[in-house]
Amino acid sequence: MTAAPFHMGWFLGNSFGVHGWNDPWGGSLAAEWTRPDMHIDLVRALERACFDFLLLEDSAFVPDSYGSSMDFYLRRAARVPKNDPLPLVPLLTQATRHLGIVPTISTSFYPPYLLARLIATLDLMSEGRVGCNFVTSTALRAAQNFGLDEHLEHDRRYEMADEFVEVVRKLWTSWDDDAVIMDIERQTFVDPTKVRTIDHKGRFFSVRGPLNTARPHDGRPVLVQAGGSPQGRHFAARHMDVVIAALGTVDEMKTYRADMRERVAAQGRNPDDCKVLFLLTPTLGDTDAEAQARYERGLRAKSASPENGLALMASLTDIDFAKFDLDEPLETMTTNGQQGTLKRFLAQGRTLREIAANFRFGFEDVFGTPDRVAAILGEVMAEVGGDGFVINLPITRRTIAEITDGLIPALQKRQLVRSLYSHAGFRQNLFEF
Ligand SMILES: Cc1cc2nc3c(=O)[nH]c(=O)nc-3n(C[C@H](O)[C@H](O)[C@H](O)COP(=O)(O)O)c2cc1C
Numbered sequence: 001m002t003a004a005p006f007h008m009g010w011f012l013g014n015s016f017g018v019h020g021w022n023d024p025w026g027g028s029l030a031a032e033w034t035r036p037d038m039h040i041d042l043v044r045a046l047e048r049a050c051f052d053f054l055l056l057e058d059s060a061f062v063p064d065s066y067g068s069s070m071d072f073y074l075r076r077a078a079r080v081p082k083n084d085p086l087p088l089v090p091l092l093t094q095a096t097r098h099l100g101i102v103p104t105i106s107t108s109f110y111p112p113y114l115l116a117r118l119i120a121t122l123d124l125m126s127e128g129r130v131g132c133n134f135v136t137s138t139a140l141r142a143a144q145n146f147g148l149d150e151h152l153e154h155d156r157r158y159e160m161a162d163e164f165v166e167v168v169r170k171l172w173t174s175w176d177d178d179a180v181i182m183d184i185e186r187q188t189f190v191d192p193t194k195v196r197t198i199d200h201k202g203r204f205f206s207v208r209g210p211l212n213t214a215r216p217h218d219g220r221p222v223l224v225q226a227g228g229s230p231q232g233r234h235f236a237a238r239h240m241d242v243v244i245a246a247l248g249t250v251d252e253m254k255t256y257r258a259d260m261r262e263r264v265a266a267q268g269r270n271p272d273d274c275k276v277l278f279l280l281t282p283t284l285g286d287t288d289a290e291a292q293a294r295y296e297r298g299l300r301a302k303s304a305s306p307e308n309g310l311a312l313m314a315s316l317t318d319i320d321f322a323k324f325d326l327d328e329p330l331e332t333m334t335t336n337g338q339q340g341t342l343k344r345f346l347a348q349g350r351t352l353r354e355i356a357a358n359f360r361f362g363f364e365d366v367f368g369t370p371d372r373v374a375a376i377l378g379e380v381m382a383e384v385g386g387d388g389f390v391i392n393l394p395i396t397r398r399t400i401a402e403i404t405d406g407l408i409p410a411l412q413k414r415q416l417v418r419s420l421y422s423h424a425g426f427r428q429n430l431f432e433f
Contacts, residue, residue, distance in 0.1 A: 004381075004386070004433065005415065005416055005417055005418055005433050006381050006386060006387060006388035006389070006416060006417060007052045007275060007277060007388030007389075007417075007430065008050075008051045008052060008388055008389060008391070008408070008417055009051060009052050009053045009054070009055055009102075009242075009244075009277060009388070009389075009390040009391070010042070010046055010051060010053070010054050010055065010390065010391045010392075010403075011055045011057065011244070011279060011390045011391065011392045012039075012042070012054060012055065012056055012057060012395065013057045013392060014057065014079060014082065015056045015057040015058055015082060015085045015104075016036075016039070016056070016082060016083040016084065016088055017033065017077070017079070017080070017082035017083070018033045018077040018081065018082075019033065019038060019395040019396070020395060020396045021077050023394065023396055025396040025397070025398040025399075026396050027396070027397060029395070029396060030077075036091050036092075038395070038397070039088055039092060040091060040092065040095045041397065041400070042395070042400055043092045043095055043096050043099055043101070044095055044096065045400050045401070045404040045405075046096075046404060047096045047097070047098055047099045048404060049403070049404035049405075049408035050098075050408070050412075050417065050418045050419060051099060051408075052099075052100055052388075052426070052429060053099060053100030053101065053102050053131060053222070053426065053430075054092070054099060054100070054101055054102065055102040055104070055133055055224065055244070055390065056085040056089075056101070056102065056104060056133075057085075057104055058082075058084070058085050058103065058104040058105070058106075058135075059079065059082070059137070059139065060106070060109070060142050060145055060146075061139050061141035061142040061144075061145055062074070062080045062141065063078070063079050063080065063139070063141065063314070063315035064141065065141075065314040065315050065317075065318050065319065065320055066307075066310065066311035066314035066315065066320060066322050067311075068320055068322075072311050073311065076308075076311075078308075078311060078312065078315075079312075079315055085103055085104070086103050086118070088103075089101050089103050089122050089126075089130060090125055090126070093122070093125065093129050096129075097424070098129070098421040098423075098424060098426075098429065099129065099426075100129055100130070100131050100222060100429075100430070101126070101129060101130055101131070102131035102132065102133050102224050103122075103130075103131075103132065103133065104132075104133040104135055105119075105132060105134065105135070106135055106136070106142070107135070107136055107137075107157075107160060107161035107164040107165070108136050108142075108143070108146070108151075108152060108157055108160060109137060109142070109145075109146040112164050112167040112168050112171070112205055112207060113167075113171065113207055113209075113211075115132075115164075115168055116167070116168040116171035116172055116211055117171075117212065117213060119132050119168075119216070119221055120171075120172060120211060120213050120214070120215070120216045120221075122221075123216035123217055123221045124213065124214060124216060124217075127424065127425070128216070128217030128218065128221075128424070128425040128426060128427065129424075129425065129426045130221050130222075130426070131221050131222035131223065131224050131241075131426060132221055132222075132223060132224065133224040133225060133226070134161060134164070134165060134223065134224070134225045134235075134240075135226075135227075136154075136157035136158060136160070136161050136227070137157075138151075138154075138157075138316065138317075138318070138337035139151070139315065139316075139318060139337060140318050140336075140337075151336055154229070154231070154335075154336050154337075154339055155231050158227070158229075158231040158234070158235050159203070159204075160203075161235055162238060162239075163203060163204050163205055164204070164205065165223070165235075165238075165239045166200075166202070167198070167200050167202070167207050169220055170200055170207075170209065171198060171207070171209050171210070171211045172211065172216055172219060172220045172221075173215060173219050173220070174195065174196055174197070174198050174209045174210030174215075175190075175194065175195050175210060175214050175215040176191075176194035176215065177215055178191075178194065179191055179194035179195050179214065179215065180214050195210050196209075196210055197209045197210055198210065217425060217427070218425070218427050221426075221427075222241045222242060222426050222427050222430060223239055223240045223241050223242070224240060224241065224242040224244065225239075225242075225243060226243065226245070226246070228245060228246070228338075228339075228340025228341065228344070229339040229340040233259065233263055234263065236260065236263075236274065237260065237263035237266065237267050237274065238267050240274055241274060241275065241427070241430065242274070242275045242277060242430070243260055243274055243275070243276055243277070244277050244278070244279065244390050245276065245277070245278055245279070246278075246341070246344075246361050246362045246392075247278060247279070247344075248344075248359075248360035248362070248363060248365070249363075250363075250384060253278050253380070253384045254383065254384050254385070256276070257384055257385055257386070260274065260276050261274075261276070273431075275387040275388065275430060276387050277387055277388045277389060277390045278362065278363055278384070278388075278389055278390065279361065279362025279390050279392045280363045280366070280377075280389040280391055280392065281360075281361075281362050281363070281364040281391075281392050281393055282366045282367065282373050282377075282391075282403075282407065283295040283298065283366070284367070284368070284369070284370055284373060284402045284403075284406055284407060285367070285368070285369065286369065287369060288367075288368045288369055291367040291368045291369065291372075292367055292368075295365075295367035299357070302356070302357060303353075303356075306326060306352065306353055306356035306357065307322075309356045309359060310322070310352065310356055313341075313342075313345055313359075316337055316338045316341055316342075317335040317337040317338055317342045317345075318336065318337045319333060319335055319337075321352060324352055325351075325352075326351060326352045326353040326356075327351050327352075327353055328351060328352075329350045329351060330346065330350065330351060330352055330355070332346070333346070344359075345359050361392070362392050363380070363389075369410075370402075370406040370407045370409070371410045371413075373407055373410070374407060374410035374411045374413070374414055375414070377389065377411065377416065378411075378414055378416045381416070388417075391403055
């Protein structure tokens with residue numbers, strides 16, 4: 001039986017930052033971190049492999065939560081330095097013809113009018129190939145870069161995000177599709193009856209409108225988010241076209257998908273209108289044994305250097321994990337940062353050492369030749385029910401090629417992913433199946 005095809009995206013953590021540093025396959029990547037060359041190579045490879053989209057992560061702070069110091073992050077180039085990824089977007093859409101490009105923006109710090117205009121501009125420039133990943137921004141240090149002493153409380157940030165998206169959607173539809181008529185005889189470029197104010201007055205935002213650029217393709221770009229807490233899922237269910245989950249097991253994926261589909265239906269939407277995608281970090285090799293050895297080397301390296309994972313987790317939760325004994329049982333803790341992530345993290349063991357070794361940021365326990373991994377992914381998707389995966393790997397030109405020229409052709413041979421784009425637009429390809 002042929003399984004239904006699924007979708008593929010790529011999540012570029014550390015976005016327009018340092019990649020391939022200290023990696024024997026990194027080549028010149030790290031030295032060229034301020035330039036867009038690797039990103040352009042990446043999107044060309046993703047388009048060759050018919051991916052749906054590239055998601056560009058972002059954050060606007062220098063972490064100092066691990067060891068109460070910036071040292072670890074600066075020394076290891078962990079989440080810093082990092083350029084603003086938004087100026088990359090037009091370069092990436094110019095280098096491709098079908099691939100969706102999804103920058104990340106913060107609903108806590110961007111004014112909605114500026115964001116609606118920025119994304120509409122990028123969408124119009126690329127003829128409907130830009131999306132938007134909405135994050136509430138979880139770090140205290142980020143909040144302190146935008147005028148706050150303390151961050152807004154987690155659930156309140158999601159309430160604000162909800163109103164933020166309501167406002168930008170109103171702005172994007174403040175022009176009718178056919179408002180721009182360019183009628184020389186009537187000396188009318190825009191039909192004024194087709195543009196109106198939005199007069200939004202809410203708890204968090206007051207925006208008159210209308211937008212001063214035209215309506216984006218399809219009335220809105222592809223909307224994406226990845227919050228795993230109940231509030232994050234509610235937010236996704238109300239507005240999003242794509243929700244991404246970082247889960248380690250097939251059972252978790254199944255439960256998450258069923259929950260999301262129920263939530264989307266409860267909002268009066270068709271559950272198929274919100275694609276549920278899962279983070280995936282496969283390990284590939286020329287033989288299954290080689291891939292397994294590589295996968296096991298990765299696990300050993302993780303156990304030998306728990307500080308790498310702990311520093312990342314510290315920056316996501318604002319909890320200083322350097323303060324705790326690695327081998328003492330860990331007490332329960334809460335965060336105003338990434339709540340869903342912390343909950344999954346703490347569930348991985350009794351001590352920090354166990355947790356750091358066991359934690360998976362996505363589906364990581366899959367290795368083999370491209371053909372073996374393709375077969376496993378087909379089985380996983382058949383079991384979960386859909387809708388696809390988002391690759392999350394440390395970037396080198398080698399890892400890009402392993403996926404786009406190794407794994408994807410193996411998936412295509414099994415008709416598990418598309419081999420050709422049917423449409424020009426991002427949304428049309430995303431909702432084709
Ligand atoms: C695939 C993926 C991509 C994400 N990208 C970003 C990002 O670029 N910037 C950011 O601040 N948070 C990012 N996040 C974090 C989420 O937006 C969210 O804050 C996190 O999953 C915790 O949400 P929760 O508090 O609802 O559990 C990402 C999460 C995932 C799983």
